[in-house]
Amino acid sequence: MNTGPATKEDVAGPVAVQASREAPDLADQLLAGLHAIAPGLVLVFGAAHERLGKLGQALRASLPAECVICGCSSAGEIGPSGYSSDSVVAIGFPKSSFRAHSITLRNLATLPVSEWMTLLRRMHKGFAPAPARSLFGILLVDGVSGQEDALVSTIEAALPAVPVMGGSAGDGLDFRHTSLLAGDEVFSNAAVFLLVETDLAISEVSFAHFSPTETRAVVTAAIPDKRRIVELNAEPAAEEYARIAGIAQQDLTPTEFARHPLMVRMGKHHHVRAISALTEDGGLSLMSSIDTGTVLTLGRSDDMTQGFAEVLESLPRPPLMVLGFDCILRRLALERAGLMNTMSEMFRRYRVAGFNTYGEQHSGMHVNQTFVGMAFLPPASDNETHDAA
Structure with missing residues (x-):
């Protein structure tokens, strides 16, 4: 003790x-x-x-x-x-x-x-x-x-x-x-x-140790009650996220999700919509609410x-x-x-x-x-x- x-x-x-x-x-x-x-x-x-x-x-x-x-x-x-x-x-x-x-x-x-x-x-x-x-x-x-x-x-x-x-x-x-x-x-x-x-x-x-970049994506298909993104920019969500984050899809892990978060703007501030896992159908499971039509911004890490x-x-x-x-x-x-x-x-x-x-x-x-x-x-x-x- x-x-x-x-x-x-x-x-x-x-x-x-x-x-x-x-x-x-x-x-x-x-x-x-x-x-x-x-x-x-x-x-x-x-x-x-x-x-x-x-x-x-x-x-x-x-x-x-x-x-x-x-x-x-x-x-x-x-x-x-x-x-x-x-x-x-x-x-x-x-x-x-x-x-x-x-x-x-x-x-x-x-x-x-x-x-x-x-x-x-x-x-x-x-x-x-x-x-x-x-x-x-x-x-x-x-x-x-x-x-x-x-x-x-x-x-x-x-x-x-x-x-x-x-x-x-x-x-x-x-x-x-x-x-x-x-x-x-x-x-x-x-x-x-x-x-x-x-x-x-x-x-x-x-x-929070993140700030927004200029890279944005639109949720074009989602399952809100499961907090799941099915499509980003009309592409399979995991594939498109890997592309905009500059990561090979096979290298997507919780650590990489933590380094490259998706953010949503509320008022004057951006808040993280963290990814918890990939889904079997190529989607992204989130730890917060999400809906079709949401505009997301890729975040970058600041001094932690x-x-x-x-x-x-x-x-x-x-x-x-x-x-x-x-x-x-x-x-x-x-x-x-x-x-x-x-x-x-x-x-x-x-x-x-x-x-x-x-x-x-x-x-x-x-x-x-x-x-x-x-x-x-x-x-x-x-x-x-x-x-x-």
Whole structure:
């Protein structure tokens, strides 16, 4: 287990603990770090299926009844030492500074939007947030459901004043079956939504390391409910994508998809529509919504580390922790570029903890190949308060 060095700032902020996924005493290792902060909320990332359920049961049995426990499987973890795999990361939020409540939004396949909106509004009203404290939402969702776009739009419509961010649960690089945890119950085809209130200052963080090129393509045939492009520019999708990206079709892999993303323009900004796999009929499966007629732009990679550091350096104060949701395709691109250790060092420096996702949610959108996070900041110093005045 690695809990990182204890500092004065850690007392009020969240704490991340980590252990090997295969450890026979996994729960005990995690609890050893969590008990010290008396958590009101614990997020668990990395375990899957039956193991996730057993871990949830063990945590539930040893933590206070009022502690909210949620989590999901992942495509990789971000712990006290940076990027890792085959581990479990637990993040404890001390009840002295945090209050949380969760609900499960079930039946993603049927999109019961009206039911969800009723549940979300009732949850917000019952939670009764204090105006003087910071309020935000966390969304964990089945990463192979294909319903994130509709779900995020529903939450945005139901709770427009609440900043919400989160990640799609992962399954390594298999993209087959993901797991979510609420309390000690494990399920799929659903999402877990949390409202969290804190007396700490918060700041949203978002970073994508791509910019648009001049190369564009039109989706001339698609299967929207499967997030699949059948044709680009009236040509078989995989063949045409390989051509515009300058890659031999037989060399198309998740790493190449990560290096050469397709982007869609929304307002003044471009957002990645990441490719997850080739289909047997020569199409492209995406990790976000797509439709016939969409104009896509080929993206190019910018600096993956310096830009990230600049985003976090722009925070008003060094964070106590950043809860991070980082796309697995970003991690693959960093690995190919030999920058995994560099990024892990940055995660340690800025106290980032979270998991690698199949997609990220923020600002009312479902996006890909992006890092999104919520930074928890210590109170402003007397000098800062005086300068602001």
